[in-house]
Amino acid sequence: MLSKKSQYAFKALGYLTEKYTEGPILISEIAKKKKIPLKFLENILLELKKADILDSKKGKGGGYFLKKSPEKVKVATIIRLVNGxxxxxxxxxxxxxxxxxxxxxxxxxxxxxxxxxxxxxxxxxxxxxxxxxxxx
Amino acid sequence: MLSKKSQYAFKALGYLTEKYTEGPILISEIAKKKKIPLKFLENILLELKKADILDSKKGKGGGYFLKKSPEKVKVATIIRLVNGxxxxxxxxxxxxxxxxxxxxxxxxxxxxxxxxxxxxxxxxxxxxxxxxxxxx
DNA sequence: AAATTAGTCCACAAAGTTTGTGGAGTATTC
DNA sequence: GAATACTCCACAAACTTTGTGGACTAATTT
Incomplete structure (x- = not known):
């Protein structure tokens, strides 16, 4: 079984893929829409950023967004990264x-x-x- | 990933399948041959017995053995049982x-x-x- | 019947992993 | 410089995994 963390990661990445054209998305928005504990999600997104899957912007108008085009990121890569x-x-x-x-x-x-x-x-x-x- | 317990269970069941015609096999023999901690293996085999996969006999000439013919026991059943x-x-x-x-x-x-x-x-x-x- | 052999059962413990939370800090924008 | 939002680190509670210890029961042998 995938860990909850992995499942949260997938939910969040799905959401960011939906909103791919809309620029940076707030962590708090993802957490609310996908029912993920905010601070836990912070950790997950940061990890995905360090792995070059996501990028982020601070301050007003900031948030997280996909670093690459979503069709270029394999599900296998995410599983190995977050779940092992x-x-x-x-x-x-x-x-x-x-x-x-x-x-x-x-x-x-x-x-x-x-x-x-x-x-x-x-x-x-x-x-x-x-x-x-x-x-x- | 399967837990170590599951991997031990598979090793033990493989061994008991090899020795299927030889009657009861000692826990200690399986533990030694398959390099499994003895007491841990005890727990595993007992669980497999309670699930009707194995049967056992106490005293001299005793040990564990497959309850059913090995080709009748699916790998899927064992995974669900031991690993989830x-x-x-x-x-x-x-x-x-x-x-x-x-x-x-x-x-x-x-x-x-x-x-x-x-x-x-x-x-x-x-x-x-x-x-x-x-x-x- | 006593001794020996071998599985049974239960409880516990050490270590590791998962699932979070809290708070101070940093970058960016207005 | 105030507000916004991500960053970083540390820690903690709960759970799971991986075992261990010891007393007990059943079967066989002598």
């Missing part, structure tokens, strides 16, 4: 790989199956972008 | 469903995408069994 590995086990992860201590990966049934699961998931989340998060 | 939901978000889960508070499921982009991810994952784990966990 997409794979079910570390020895199968592409971005968070860790060697398995108690099995030989070449001959491990679990390894093989989890690789399939990973690829099935990636085939979706690597091909969806922030645009796919918007309500319709 | 397979879906990435609760409002998309079949077995652990929870309503989403801040979106209309019929018009939510996230909901739609996560349904696809769920189905892609299920198409694998609902069609694999303990047999697929065995090393080869």
């Amino acid at each position: 590995p997409i794979s079910m086990i570390p020895c199968v992860s592409l971005y968070f790989y860790e060697r398995c201590k108690n099995c030989n990966e070449k001959h491990c049934g679990l390894h093989e199956m989890m690789t399939e699961v990973r690829d099935a998931t990636l085939s979706i989340v690597e091909n969806r972008t922030l645009v796919d998060l918007v309500d319709y | 939901p397979i879906s990435m978000i609760p409002c998309v889960s079949l077995y652990f469903y929870e309503r989403c508070k801040n979106c209309n499921e019929k018009h939510c982009g996230l909901h739609e995408m996560m349904t696809e991810v769920r189905d892609a994952t299920l198409s694998i784990v609902e069609n694999r069994t303990l047999v697929d966990l065995v090393d080869y």
Whole structure:
């Protein structure tokens, strides 16, 4: 399961995608519309900014906005950033790989199956972008 | 990611599947061979027994063994049992469903995408069994 | 029947993660 | 320089994970 933080991040990014043409959006507006605790959302958006997904402007007329065009930001990128590995086990992860201590990966049934699961998931989340998060 | 507990459970079940014809297997043997903390493994196996996946026998010649034939036990069942939901978000889960508070499921982009991810994952784990966990 | 073997059960504890909150500071605009 | 809005850091409560310890029960062997 994705953490609440991740779910909040997706809701917020969906909202910013909707409002992409409208310039900076207040944190407080996102928090209210998407029912996200304000201060928690602050942390999340700041993290997304540091990861180059968002940018912000201070002072009057300020707020957060997408740094890149929403169709250029993959859902997979956001998951890895906010939630961590997409794979079910570390020895199968592409971005968070860790060697398995108690099995030989070449001959491990679990390894093989989890690789399939990973690829099935990636085939979706690597091909969806922030645009796919918007309500319709 | 699956918890360590889940990974231990899979390792143990894979081992019991290998040794399916050999009668009861000692917890201590599984723990040693699969490098799982003994007492932690006790808890896991007991849980699997209560869920009717395993059975056990006490005293000399005792140990744990699969209650059903390994090809009859789906991987999906084990994940749900030991790890919890397979879906990435609760409002998309079949077995652990929870309503989403801040979106209309019929018009939510996230909901739609996560349904696809769920189905892609299920198409694998609902069609694999303990047999697929065995090393080869 | 006693000893040995091996699972059962319960409680607890250390560590880590998640989910926040509070408050002072900084940049920008008017 | 006042108001606005993001920034940064620290901390805390709650929960989950990952175990451990010890007494108990059931089955077998001698």
